Amino acid sequence: MMRDVIALSVVALVGANLGAAAEARQLGGIGKGLSIAKKANEVRDLSMTDAEEQELGKNVSERIRERYGVVQDAAVHRYVSLVGLALAQGSTRPGLPWTFVVLDTDGVNAFAAPGGYVHITRGALALIKNEAELAGVLGHEIVHVTEKHTIRAIQKSKVVQMGAAETLSGSSSLMERAVTATYDNIVERGFGRAEENESDEHGVALANKIGYAPNGIVGFLTTLKDRNKASTEKRGLFASHPEMQERLDRIGRQIASKKLAATATLQPRFAKSISYQPVALTAIATVEAGSAGLAGGDEKAAPGKHATAQAEEKPAEKKRGFGLGRMLPTSGGEKKQAQVTASGGARGVDPEKDSKGGRNPAIVAVKVAAADIAAFKKEGGLS
Numbered sequence: 001m002m003r004d005v006i007a008l009s010v011v012a013l014v015g016a017n018l019g020a021a022a023e024a025r026q027l028g029g030i031g032k033g034l035s036i037a038k039k040a041n042e043v044r045d046l047s048m049t050d051a052e053e054q055e056l057g058k059n060v061s062e063r064i065r066e067r068y069g070v071v072q073d074a075a076v077h078r079y080v081s082l083v084g085l086a087l088a089q090g091s092t093r094p095g096l097p098w099t100f101v102v103l104d105t106d107g108v109n110a111f112a113a114p115g116g117y118v119h120i121t122r123g124a125l126a127l128i129k130n131e132a133e134l135a136g137v138l139g140h141e142i143v144h145v146t147e148k149h150t151i152r153a154i155q156k157s158k159v160v161q162m163g164a165a166e167t168l169s170g171s172s173s174l175m176e177r178a179v180t181a182t183y184d185n186i187v188e189r190g191f192g193r194a195e196e197n198e199s200d201e202h203g204v205a206l207a208n209k210i211g212y213a214p215n216g217i218v219g220f221l222t223t224l225k226d227r228n229k230a231s232t233e234k235r236g237l238f239a240s241h242p243e244m245q246e247r248l249d250r251i252g253r254q255i256a257s258k259k260l261a262a263t264a265t266l267q268p269r270f271a272k273s274i275s276y277q278p279v280a281l282t283a284i285a286t287v288e289a290g291s292a293g294l295a296g297g298d299e300k301a302a303p304g305k306h307a308t309a310q311a312e313e314k315p316a317e318k319k320r321g322f323g324l325g326r327m328l329p330t331s332g333g334e335k336k337q338a339q340v341t342a343s344g345g346a347r348g349v350d351p352e353k354d355s356k357g358g359r360n361p362a363i364v365a366v367k368v369a370a371a372d373i374a375a376f377k378k379e380g381g382l383s
């Protein structure tokens with residue numbers, strides 16, 4: 001609907017300009033003509049319809065899958081999809097074509113792309129202990145999608161702007177810029193603290209609503225915290241960041257004050273479906289940050305373009321975390337920490353993010369009917 005309004009106003013602007021330009025020519029008003037030309041080149045923030053959001057997400061997912069590869073295991077995908085779809089049904093955007101993808105890498109991460117694409121790594125599944133923890137992670141990612149966090153971040157950063165007559169679906173170069181900016185936001189920088197907190201809060205409520213013990217995400221983040229505590233790698237996720245403890249405390253307070261009391265953890269069902277073993281941070285094979293392989297090895301994401309997008313960005317936008325684990329401060333009084341992070345290896349290698357991926361980017365399609373989700377919930381005592 002937003003797009004309809006914008007499209008109309010663009011037409012009106014063009015019409016007015018044509019009329020004014022003709023008038024300017026008649027009057028020989030050069031100065032006026034110049035100002036009109038400038039107006040015709042006006043840019044506006046990236047806007048998109050739901051269909052364009054899905055197209056963008058599809059392209060971004062493709063890039064993420066090219067980067068990390070996809071576990072070619074239908075049973076694993078079916079299980080993760082059932083948990084994800086049960087949650088998505090209870091979300092604020094149940095009608096999106098939700099797609100759940102298991103990435104073929106030891107690095108521990110999860111990425112939500114616009115339009116309903118949720119990715120979780122094999123490494124993350126290996127650390128997760130039960131279905132409630134999986135629901136906690138997927139619920140968190142689902143909220144990034146339903147609240148359009150990525151799209152808002154790109155709009156706010158103004159890295160991608162549209163010409164007056166451009167539409168996302170009508171301009172391949174604009175789409176490509178949007179895909180690169182979105183990929184960078186999701187994989188390289190991640191969301192700010194406000195978005196992470198919002199995803200934590202709504203994700204916990206969503207998991208609880210379906211019947212999962214609401215502290216699933218707490219369990220997973222605590223495991224992740226311990227994992228990084230043992231690491232000597234400066235770039236290690238967040239073990240030393242007090243923000244992590246604050247985050248866990250905040251979720252704990254939410255569960256207590258809202259009296260979130262669902263109890264299903266479904267450890268046996270999880271163990272029956274997922275049998276990956278975690279790989280220690282120090283043992284994860286990595287690819288060099290910024291190498292061609294990082295963005296799937298295609299020329300579309302060549303370092304040059306990447307650098308241009310970064311350079312146009314406002315400095316404040318760089319204080320970002322990524323995925324589930326990293327959550328750096330985004331506002332005042334925390335500059336010192338951002339600098340430490342930068343010198344500690346912003347250009348270095350992060351084993352979780354820069355982990356080597358598999359070679360097959362093909363989506364593993366699983367057919368899940370509404371009746372399958374209902375049966376899955378019933379079997380688990382979910383609501």
Ligand SMILES: [Zn+2]
Pocket residue numbers: 140141144191195196199323324
């Ligand atoms: Zn997140």
